[in-house]
Amino acid sequence: xxxxIQQSLNALQLGSVYALIALGYTMxxxxxxMINFAHGDFFMVGAFLCFLSVARLHLPFVPTLLIxxxxxxxxxxxxxxxxxxxxxxxxxxxxxxxxxGVGIFLEHFTLALSPYPLHIPPAFExxxxxxxxxxxxxxxxxxxxxxxxxxxxxxxxVARTPLGIAMRAVSWDRDTASLxxxxxxxxxxxxxxxGGALGGAAGMLYALSYPVIDPYMGxxxxxxxxxxxxxxxxxxxxxxxxxxxxxxxVEIAVAVALPSTYRDFVAFSLLIVLLIFRPYGIFGRPRPxxx
Amino acid sequence: xxxxxxxxxxxxxxxxxxxxxGRRSGDTIRIGVIAELTGSIPAVGxxxxxAALLAAKEINDAGGxxxxxxxxxxxxxxxxxxxxADQAAAAAQKAIxxxxxxxxxxxxxxxxxxxxxxxxxxxxxxMIAPWSTNPKTTLDAQTNLPKKFVFRACFTDMFQGHVLGKxxxxxLKAKKAAMLYDVASEVLxxxxxxxxxxxxxxxxxxxxxxxxxxxxxxxxxxxxxIKKAGPDIVFLPSYYTDVPxxxxxxxxxxxxxxxxxxxxxxxxxxxxxxxxxxxxxxxxNHYSPQTTNPVTRRFIDSYKAAYxxxxxxxxxxxxxxxxxxxxxxxxxxxxxxxxIRDALSRTTDYQGxxxxxxxxxxxGDPVKGAVILQIKDEKFVWVTDVQP
Numbered sequence: 001x002x003x004x005i006q007q008s009l010n011a012l013q014l015g016s017v018y019a020l021i022a023l024g025y026t027m028x029x030x031x032x033x034m035i036n037f038a039h040g041d042f043f044m045v046g047a048f049l050c051f052l053s054v055a056r057l058h059l060p061f062v063p064t065l066l067i068x069x070x071x072x073x074x075x076x077x078x079x080x081x082x083x084x085x086x087x088x089x090x091x092x093x094x095x096x097x098x099x100x101g102v103g104i105f106l107e108h109f110t111l112a113l114s115p116y117p118l119h120i121p122p123a124f125e126x127x128x129x130x131x132x133x134x135x136x137x138x139x140x141x142x143x144x145x146x147x148x149x150x151x152x153x154x155x156x157x158v159a160r161t162p163l164g165i166a167m168r169a170v171s172w173d174r175d176t177a178s179l180x181x182x183x184x185x186x187x188x189x190x191x192x193x194x195g196g197a198l199g200g201a202a203g204m205l206y207a208l209s210y211p212v213i214d215p216y217m218g219x220x221x222x223x224x225x226x227x228x229x230x231x232x233x234x235x236x237x238x239x240x241x242x243x244x245x246x247x248x249x250v251e252i253a254v255a256v257a258l259p260s261t262y263r264d265f266v267a268f269s270l271l272i273v274l275l276i277f278r279p280y281g282i283f284g285r286p287r288p289x290x291x
Numbered sequence: 292x293x294x295x296x297x298x299x300x301x302x303x304x305x306x307x308x309x310x311x312x313g314r315r316s317g318d319t320i321r322i323g324v325i326a327e328l329t330g331s332i333p334a335v336g337x338x339x340x341x342a343a344l345l346a347a348k349e350i351n352d353a354g355g356x357x358x359x360x361x362x363x364x365x366x367x368x369x370x371x372x373x374x375x376a377d378q379a380a381a382a383a384q385k386a387i388x389x390x391x392x393x394x395x396x397x398x399x400x401x402x403x404x405x406x407x408x409x410x411x412x413x414x415x416x417x418m419i420a421p422w423s424t425n426p427k428t429t430l431d432a433q434t435n436l437p438k439k440f441v442f443r444a445c446f447t448d449m450f451q452g453h454v455l456g457k458x459x460x461x462x463l464k465a466k467k468a469a470m471l472y473d474v475a476s477e478v479l480x481x482x483x484x485x486x487x488x489x490x491x492x493x494x495x496x497x498x499x500x501x502x503x504x505x506x507x508x509x510x511x512x513x514x515x516x517i518k519k520a521g522p523d524i525v526f527l528p529s530y531y532t533d534v535p536x537x538x539x540x541x542x543x544x545x546x547x548x549x550x551x552x553x554x555x556x557x558x559x560x561x562x563x564x565x566x567x568x569x570x571x572x573x574x575x576n577h578y579s580p581q582t583t584n585p586v587t588r589r590f591i592d593s594y595k596a597a598y599x600x601x602x603x604x605x606x607x608x609x610x611x612x613x614x615x616x617x618x619x620x621x622x623x624x625x626x627x628x629x630x631i632r633d634a635l636s637r638t639t640d641y642q643g644x645x646x647x648x649x650x651x652x653x654x655g656d657p658v659k660g661a662v663i664l665q666i667k668d669e670k671f672v673w674v675t676d677v678q679p
Contacts, residue, residue: 210509
């Protein structure tokens with residue numbers, strides 16, 4: 001029993017990170033129906049900012065979190081304004097290629113600055129509590145609580161604030177929203193900033209939990225988060241959160257039940273089966289634009 | 292940025308050389324150094340390059356190698372594999388066809404050395420892989436017989452897995468062992484299989500076999516399973532970039548038994564990244580910087596003077612590869628590839644910095660010993676020597 005609880009905690013920690021990144025994919029898709037393939041690399045930049053803050057500037061946890069979130073939010077807005085906005089009316093495939101290009105640019109820009117894998121020292125004293133064979137670390141608790149807190153804050157912003165209303169309006173029908181006086185460009189930039197900030201927070205939490213970082217770390221995690229968003233129903237915020245936890249739970253469950261060699265292929269086969277029965281994801285409905 | 296301008300300078304130098312004086316320069320002996328300078332294991336490539344530069348400088352400062360009554364200097368052609376198999380093959384091809392090297396030293400990791408070895412063997416050019424412990428590096432892919440032109444300066448996985456299994460069962464008196472390894476890596480997989488064999492031959496039992504894939508960062512599911520199986524030790528033959536993640540996660544999950552690793556751990560980077568978490572762990576290695584062997588001491592001192600750090604095993608083995616090559620070149624008295632090969636395979640007692648080595652006829656694998664080290668207070672401490 002403790003064994004299963006321990007494994008569930010493992011899944012909860014991993015799922016929190018997937019969910020935070022998945023939100024970035026899903027929000028951008030919601031307002032632009034565009035898949036921002038550079039988002040995994042935004043996450044990577046968040047991890048490197050965390051390194052900068054903890055290892056170089058020796059800052060504690062909270063300033064590090066703010067630096068990672070603000071830094072990646074700025075980066076996301078800069079990328080949106082300089083790379084995506086000029087192509088908003090261009091064919092869909094051009095936008096996707098641009099996103100891939102931005103991702104590769106970020107990877108190799110980071111690679112040029114730091115070719116070696118970097119190690120991040122702990123940002124706070126990590127305590128492990130043991131209770132009847134169950135080990136819970138403070139890092140696990142912080143990761144899960146902070147992620148859930150950020151998701152709750154996002155839910156509040158989208159549901160209750162004027163910005164959230166504007167975002168939903170743009171996601172519903174961009175042209176009409178613009179006719180009704182919604183500042184579409186600013187709303188889209190804000191969406192990128194929020195998605196980027198969540199990605200930056202995810203990068204920081206991930207970097208503290210798995211403290212060896214390299215410029216390609218965002219690729220695989222980014223794909224997994226993207227898959228989480230699709231499983232949950234891309235464009236839907238609750239879907240992205242649920243998708244992240246589902247993917248992590250499936251991955252861990254497969255490793256528990258079967259030899260760990262089979263983990264990825266069984267996990268992803270299960271997800272394909274899920275998509276066969278619910279092709280728009282869990283919360284998705286056959287309608288392309290929503291948030 | 293410095294690397295870029297350096298490689299630009301190298302490129303332009305090579306172009307000038309090609310245009311100016313043709314492909315073969317008669318006054319120097321060109322040796323290809325193929326290393327993992329960028330990519331996933333850059334520390335390995337950096338050590339290899341540093342040791343190669345040091346060895347070449349020492350040979351050249353001594354006047355060079357005598358050939359046909361004339362002393363010739365060594366000229367290095369350094370190529371990067373980016374730790375990728377295809378680039379390793381391309382680098383070997385380039386060194387052989389464009390730069391017409393007399394011999395090749397490197398690549399180091401087996402995944403890079405294997406494809407490069409195929410090219411060298413086909414072209415009939417001697418290649419010494421300093422650090423490739425995969426048995427297949429020196430074997431022909433089709434016939435499984437030894438390759439004719441490929442050598443190594445280190446022992447093989449067979450020996451390492453065997454030594455660690457024996458050490459765990461006999462010296463540590465462990466009864467139950469768990470293993471965690473990367474299934475995508477041939478080396479780590481074969482090492483684990485051999486560990487299991489010799490550990491069980493020594494009376495122990497392997498209670499958990501867990502795997503992961505290159506690039507994974509979360510090992511919590513596997514480690515929780517291992518903890519449940521209750522082993523006395525964990526065999527963890529991972530590369531140094533994965534070890535800190537795995538060990539720290541294990542400790543967070545309350546798994547606190549000694550871990551055992553292979554030579555892939557033996558870089559200062561590991562201790563820097565792992566810190567206190569790796570204290571008390573054991574690893575097998577090619578050499579120990581704490582040795583009293585005068586040959587090794589001299590090498591360590593000159594490496595320290597040149598680069599400021601203690602050389603790791605890749606550096607020591609690269610240096611030995613050059614030592615072996617120097618003896619073979621002097622004995623051959625020519626840069627003819629076949630003559631170098633013959634001279635090298637007749638090496639019977641080479642006093643290297645990683646111990647004495649000899650080659651048995653028809654095999655590129657040297658006969659030599661291994662050491663077991665322990666990580667204590669963030670240092671590698673010598674524990675015992677193991678003979679083949």
